[in-house]
Amino acid sequence: MRIVVDAMGSDNCPVPDVAGAVLAARELGSTIILVGDERRVKAELRKHDTTDLKIEVVHANEAISMHDKPSTVGKGKPNSSMHVGMNLVKNGQADGFITAGNTGAALAIAMLNTLHRIPGVKRPALSFILRVGGKNVILLDVGANADCKAEWLAQFAIMGEIYARQGLGLEKPRIGILSNGEEEGKGNSLIHETTDMLKELPLNFVGNVEPREVFEDHADVVVSDGFVGNILIKSLEGATSLLLNLIRKEIKSSPITTLGGVLARPAFNRVRNEIDPSEIGGAPLLGVNGVVIIGHGRSNDIAIKNCVRQAERAAAAGLIDAIRERLAQTPTSETHYG
Amino acid sequence: MRIVVDAMGSDNCPVPDVAGAVLAARELGSTIILVGDERRVKAELRKHDTTDLKIEVVHANEAISMHDKPSTVGKGKPNSSMHVGMNLVKNGQADGFITAGNTGAALAIAMLNTLHRIPGVKRPALSFILRVGGKNVILLDVGANADCKAEWLAQFAIMGEIYARQGLGLEKPRIGILSNGEEEGKGNSLIHETTDMLKELPLNFVGNVEPREVFEDHADVVVSDGFVGNILIKSLEGATSLLLNLIRKEIKSSPITTLGGVLARPAFNRVRNEIDPSEIGGAPLLGVNGVVIIGHGRSNDIAIKNCVRQAERAAAAGLIDAIRERLAQTPTSETHYG
Numbered sequence: 001m002r003i004v005v006d007a008m009g010s011d012n013c014p015v016p017d018v019a020g021a022v023l024a025a026r027e028l029g030s031t032i033i034l035v036g037d038e039r040r041v042k043a044e045l046r047k048h049d050t051t052d053l054k055i056e057v058v059h060a061n062e063a064i065s066m067h068d069k070p071s072t073v074g075k076g077k078p079n080s081s082m083h084v085g086m087n088l089v090k091n092g093q094a095d096g097f098i099t100a101g102n103t104g105a106a107l108a109i110a111m112l113n114t115l116h117r118i119p120g121v122k123r124p125a126l127s128f129i130l131r132v133g134g135k136n137v138i139l140l141d142v143g144a145n146a147d148c149k150a151e152w153l154a155q156f157a158i159m160g161e162i163y164a165r166q167g168l169g170l171e172k173p174r175i176g177i178l179s180n181g182e183e184e185g186k187g188n189s190l191i192h193e194t195t196d197m198l199k200e201l202p203l204n205f206v207g208n209v210e211p212r213e214v215f216e217d218h219a220d221v222v223v224s225d226g227f228v229g230n231i232l233i234k235s236l237e238g239a240t241s242l243l244l245n246l247i248r249k250e251i252k253s254s255p256i257t258t259l260g261g262v263l264a265r266p267a268f269n270r271v272r273n274e275i276d277p278s279e280i281g282g283a284p285l286l287g288v289n290g291v292v293i294i295g296h297g298r299s300n301d302i303a304i305k306n307c308v309r310q311a312e313r314a315a316a317a318g319l320i321d322a323i324r325e326r327l328a329q330t331p332t333s334e335t336h337y338g
Numbered sequence: 339m340r341i342v343v344d345a346m347g348s349d350n351c352p353v354p355d356v357a358g359a360v361l362a363a364r365e366l367g368s369t370i371i372l373v374g375d376e377r378r379v380k381a382e383l384r385k386h387d388t389t390d391l392k393i394e395v396v397h398a399n400e401a402i403s404m405h406d407k408p409s410t411v412g413k414g415k416p417n418s419s420m421h422v423g424m425n426l427v428k429n430g431q432a433d434g435f436i437t438a439g440n441t442g443a444a445l446a447i448a449m450l451n452t453l454h455r456i457p458g459v460k461r462p463a464l465s466f467i468l469r470v471g472g473k474n475v476i477l478l479d480v481g482a483n484a485d486c487k488a489e490w491l492a493q494f495a496i497m498g499e500i501y502a503r504q505g506l507g508l509e510k511p512r513i514g515i516l517s518n519g520e521e522e523g524k525g526n527s528l529i530h531e532t533t534d535m536l537k538e539l540p541l542n543f544v545g546n547v548e549p550r551e552v553f554e555d556h557a558d559v560v561v562s563d564g565f566v567g568n569i570l571i572k573s574l575e576g577a578t579s580l581l582l583n584l585i586r587k588e589i590k591s592s593p594i595t596t597l598g599g600v601l602a603r604p605a606f607n608r609v610r611n612e613i614d615p616s617e618i619g620g621a622p623l624l625g626v627n628g629v630v631i632i633g634h635g636r637s638n639d640i641a642i643k644n645c646v647r648q649a650e651r652a653a654a655a656g657l658i659d660a661i662r663e664r665l666a667q668t669p670t671s672e673t674h675y676g
Binding site for chain 1: 518601606
């Protein structure tokens with residue numbers, strides 16, 4: 001298995017990106033192709049013991065920053081590490097691509113400049129994997145498509161189900177739709193229309209899932225439009241960091257509570273691990289013609305390694321072919337709503 | 339000032355509802371009209387010392403439960419405490435109405451059966467007041483309208499601004515629009531269209547506010563459609579309770595961390611107070627022809643008292659007249675998008 005790692009992706013690139021690539025080569029035995037500024041990548045590699053590891057470096061003379069606009073990178077930076085890396089996948093020289101870089105740019109470059117859509121896919125979706133109580137929940141779309149049609153959401157459900165089977169090993173993933181209440185009838189007109197479509201598809205559809213229920217093991221895959229999905233994950237991040245900061249501040253406000261905080265620290269560390277996104281790795285971009293995993297900009301080496309593991313699993317399971325075949329069979333892609 | 343308290347509203351009614359009414363009469367000096375099953379309300383009142391307090395009881399032989407459907411209560415339970423109570427406001431016998439009952443039912447009864455819309459208001463909005471770092475942020479709509487038009491959102495902004503001035507005493511409230519990124523251009527088509535309208539209105543419009551920024555004092559009023567607003571507040575509640583439960587579980591998992599938790603308890607209590615919704619009271623229903631404050635179903639007596647205080651403030655400031663006058667002046671209601 002050959003996986004491309006974008007060396008110029010993360011906020012602190014190329015440090016964690018290269019360290020994670022080395023970790024993946026060592027622990028998973030993968031062949032890693034690091035793409036980026038060759039001089040910087042090689043300098044970073046020299047800090048690690050890479051004896052016997054299968055690591056290649058491919059030069060790319062441009063890098064995309066978090067400030068680059070997705071709408072301009074496609075033509076504006078045609079030699080970026082994302083372009084070069086995704087083209088390796090497109091040309092069959094690698095089995096998957098991972099980056100901890102600018103999500104919007106990765107989406108645009110995958111969709112418009114390199115991999116393009118799988119035939120039958122109306123819109124690719126960006127997913128997000130939430131880890132709760134040791135289980136994973138796939139949310140999608142979380143940002144690729146701000147305005148969606150019901151038929152796109154139905155396709156997101158199909159692609160999410162395939163990823164849940166193949167990437168996460170679930171046998172009969174439960175598919176839900178994000179809504180503001182669990183009762184049928186709650187939600188807006190897009191939810192109602194999508195619900196009608198999902199009921200007709202051969203899916204284990206469990207209906208509406210409200211935000212609280214996302215954490216309560218009601219569904220394995222939760223679909224939404226990209227605007228609402230993005231609001232959901234940003235609300236979760238915002239609420240979590242607000243609460244942890246408040247607790248930290250209040251604990252430090254007196255000597256007794258500070259002592260209590262010190263004694264309770266192992267518990268807090270376990271909570272932090274429990275909600276730590278680096279344990280998962282990243283999130284698949286579903287619907288493009290190649291395996292693409294996008295990690296968080298703050299990814300550390302472990303997160304990068306886990307992104308590589310995700311890419312390998314998806315590639316080994318034949319994710320792209322499965323999506324292609326499934327969308328050719330289901331009415332959402334052609335006859336019914338085409 | 340005469341405020342109607344729905345005695346049959348909260349999950350544990352009439353206990354906290356009556357206790358809160360007594361507290362309001364005692365601490366705020368208000369005249370309280372308790373509406374509900376007279377026998378039960380009077381029995382509950384006898385548990386309190388009501389000497390010299392101005393408390394009246396008005397009988398209503400039906401009560402709305404949390405399970406009643408908003409679409410059926412209007413005609414299905416025409417003698418409910420909500421109907422009777424809101425009619426007292428409509429007929430000028432009271433200055434405001436508060437309930438900790440079924441939100442959807444209160445909205446439907448206010449809009450369709452009793453108070454009706456203020457002339458010029460396209461759609462009433464349900465607001466939510468979030469308390470962060472001792473400041474209040476008004477979010478609206480958080481559930482009255484699942485599918486919205488841009489002109490409705492523009493009106494929500496106007497009504498929210500008036501409430502921020504009159505209910506919260508802010509001089510020049512900052513108005514933001516909930517979006518999935520702070521940069522202009524982020525968001526879906528509804529956000530873009532609403533942004534164009536808000537820029538034209540005489541408001542202190544600060545642009546996009548992303549979920550994290552709702553807690554970071556970027557705006558005093560944040561508008562959204564009712565579906566997204568509801569997803570936001572439910573995500574916050576869900577994430578908060580998930581995290582607090584995780585912390586509780588992990589702290590209890592060993593004797594040392596349990597001891598740490600005991601010592602740190604005052605800090606946790608302060609955090610709990612900081613995010614306790616009962617300190618605020620409830621949320622105004624904006625756009626109907628009367629002051630209506632809706633509290634949480636789990637309201638305690640303090641929350642009920644604070645709802646009464648909110649209703650008094652809004653009534654004293656002339657909230658309804660202010661909305662009526664402002665909407666008559668601004669183009670959203672008539673000429674421009676009517």
